[in-house]
Amino acid sequence: xxxxxxxxxxxxxxxxxxxxWLVLAYLGSLAVLLLxxxxxxxxxxxxxxxxxxxxxxxxxxxxxxxxxVALRTLGIAVTVTLLDAALALxxxxxxxxxxxxxxxxxxxxxxxxxxxxxxxxxxxxxxxxLGEHGIVNAALEPFGLRGPGYGVSxxxxxxxxxxxxxxxxxxxxxxxxxxxxxxxxxxxxxxGTLRTLGSVVAPAVRPALLAGSVFTFSLSLGDYLTVxxxxxxxxxxxxxxxxxxxxxxxxxxxxSAVPVALIVCYLAAVRRAGALDSL
Amino acid sequence: xxxxxxxxxxxxxxxxxGLTLVHLPLLLVVxxxxxxxxxxxxxxTALTGAWWHRALHSAGARDALWTSVRAGLGATVIAxxxxxxxxxxxxxxxxFGRRTVSxxxxxxxxLPGIVTGIALNAAFRTVLEPLGIGFxxxxxxxxxxxxxxxxxxxxxxxxxxxxxxxxxxxxxxxxxRPWQTLRYVTFPALRxxxxxxxxxxxxxxxxxVVVTTFTAGAGTRTLPLWIYENLARPxxxxxxxxxxxxxxxxxxxxxxxxxxxxxxPAGGxx
Numbered sequence: 109x110x111x112x113x114x115x116x117x118x119x120x121x122x123x124x125x126x127x128x129w130l131v132l133a134y135l136g137s138l139a140v141l142l143l144x145x146x147x148x149x150x151x152x153x154x155x156x157x158x159x160x161x162x163x164x165x166x167x168x169x170x171x172x173x174x175x176x177v178a179l180r181t182l183g184i185a186v187t188v189t190l191l192d193a194a195l196a197l198x199x200x201x202x203x204x205x206x207x208x209x210x211x212x213x214x215x216x217x218x219x220x221x222x223x224x225x226x227x228x229x230x231x232x233x234x235x236x237x238l239g240e241h242g243i244v245n246a247a248l249e250p251f252g253l254r255g256p257g258y259g260v261s262x263x264x265x266x267x268x269x270x271x272x273x274x275x276x277x278x279x280x281x282x283x284x285x286x287x288x289x290x291x292x293x294x295x296x297x298x299x300g301t302l303r304t305l306g307s308v309v310a311p312a313v314r315p316a317l318l319a320g321s322v323f324t325f326s327l328s329l330g331d332y333l334t335v336x337x338x339x340x341x342x343x344x345x346x347x348x349x350x351x352x353x354x355x356x357x358x359x360x361x362x363x364s365a366v367p368v369a370l371i372v373c374y375l376a377a378v379r380r381a382g383a384l385d386s387l
Numbered sequence: 388x389x390x391x392x393x394x395x396x397x398x399x400x401x402x403x404x405g406l407t408l409v410h411l412p413l414l415l416v417v418x419x420x421x422x423x424x425x426x427x428x429x430x431x432t433a434l435t436g437a438w439w440h441r442a443l444h445s446a447g448a449r450d451a452l453w454t455s456v457r458a459g460l461g462a463t464v465i466a467x468x469x470x471x472x473x474x475x476x477x478x479x480x481x482x483f484g485r486r487t488v489s490x491x492x493x494x495x496x497x498l499p500g501i502v503t504g505i506a507l508n509a510a511f512r513t514v515l516e517p518l519g520i521g522f523x524x525x526x527x528x529x530x531x532x533x534x535x536x537x538x539x540x541x542x543x544x545x546x547x548x549x550x551x552x553x554x555x556x557x558x559x560x561x562x563x564r565p566w567q568t569l570r571y572v573t574f575p576a577l578r579x580x581x582x583x584x585x586x587x588x589x590x591x592x593x594x595x596v597v598v599t600t601f602t603a604g605a606g607t608r609t610l611p612l613w614i615y616e617n618l619a620r621p622x623x624x625x626x627x628x629x630x631x632x633x634x635x636x637x638x639x640x641x642x643x644x645x646x647x648x649x650x651x652p653a654g655g656x657x
Contacts, residue, residue: 220645
């Protein structure tokens with residue numbers, strides 16, 4: 109398309125409203141937050157004092173607890189993402205490449221319905237299931253086993269549960285779009301099932317997996333309600349920030365920089381792989 | 388590629404087991420909505436219809452539902468306009484910073500809700516309150532619209548990529564003006580994407596808790612906020628299960644509609 113004045117005018121008219129909204133409402137707010145990370149709090153009144161200091165960042169870097177919490181959160185986010193990928197691949201493959209017609213449509217509905225059931229309701233349902241007298245313990249009792257109880261494992265299970273549809277859907281869409289001709293051609297050229305999976309299916313699925321992982325990774329990294337509900341006394345970045353918001357907003361703002369930095373790095377890496385286009 | 392019978396059966400079993408596990412907590416919610424024992428110990432001992440009676444007469448739940456619907460509709464309309472404009476811009480034009488635009492659009496949903504929440508809260512307090520605009524439905528809609536734009540953008544952009552350019556060219560060859568092509572060729576082809584995007588954006592807004600907590604103010608209670616307040620109370624938790632059961636039952640409608648009307652195999656893109 110030639111970059112005539114008219115085209116340029118049209119582009120400006122198309123881009124201006126969304127960009128203005130995102131830059132003003134969103135980046136503006138983030139800038140306000142980042143700025144307040146350099147402020148401090150009056151220890152007696154909890155009021156924000158607007159004087160420039162890097163104390164908050166120094167406190168975060170110098171306190172080992174924050175490093176432990178950050179690493180724990182990162183570990184949980186990575187585990188949840190890997191778990192969801194491992195679960196989503198066979199399910200999406202079955203939906204797209206084995207099931208047909210009615211069964212396929214029913215499976216899509218079965219994957220989508222939980223998305224509408226309410227995040228909190230599902231998290232609390234897990235709290236009930238994982239409780240002392242819950243169904244998990246009741247089901248494992250005959251085998252002499254016990255459920256994980258409330259803690260880090262419970263957080264991983266529930267987060268993986270909550271974000272699973274976000275991983276299945278893009279992978280399913282990618283597999284469904286894969287033309288049967290390509291698979292046949294691969295077989296005609298003498299490739300076995302494994303070779304076809306590695307050389308034809310995997311490259312098609314990779315961007316979708318990365319796109320799904322943006323959701324599972326960043327939603328897990330920032331979560332603070334699930335950990336409150338099933339985490340026992342587990343501390344994650346999200347609930348450390350939440351607990352500081354009313355006490356010490358500048359410190360909470362400085363702590364927010366940690367997940368923001370992690371996610372921006374992750375997004376940049378994923379974007380390089382071209383996955384944001386197939387989100 | 389030939390999948391052996393064993394491979395198909397194994398895949399089918401994994402899918403069946405996985406989806407059963409996915410629906411088990413939902414079944415439990417449905418069951419607890421008629422469970423007479425408030426501690427929900429397993430197995431349940433007696434059933435009751437009392438929670439259903441209480442839930443259907445709960446003014447709090449009804450008000451919260453109405454607030455959520457209005458917030459969702461407001462956010463969806465804004466997201467539809469902004470997301471579609473951005474999708475057209477990125478698809479039709481090549482310009483400097485084009486990939487930064489898609490990055491910027493994804494950011495609000497990728498960054499933790501709590502960061503978005505406290506950022507918007509701080510900004511609203513410094514900018515809107517001096518103007519006399521307090522926290523309420525308006526601030527909730529602004530917050531939700533910000534992270535819903537990406538959903539509409541993804542759906543419309545994906546559809547635009549798949550519409551053959553030859554259609555618009557044929558329309559121009561037949562003498563249509565650009566706006567006529569837009570009205571009679573491009574828009575009808577995009578309708579499923581608008582629909583899927585709007586539906587998913589509404590769903591996202593309808594279920595959002597964290598950003599809502601920080602943007603709602605004292606008087607505004609969306610359904611998730613009502614659920615959050617009531618789930619922790621022992622005598623209200625079963626009532627919440629009733630509301631959740633109703634939502635699960637009703638969700639089949641939009642999910643089914645999305646599949647029927649959308650061109651996308653999964654009924655839309657997140």
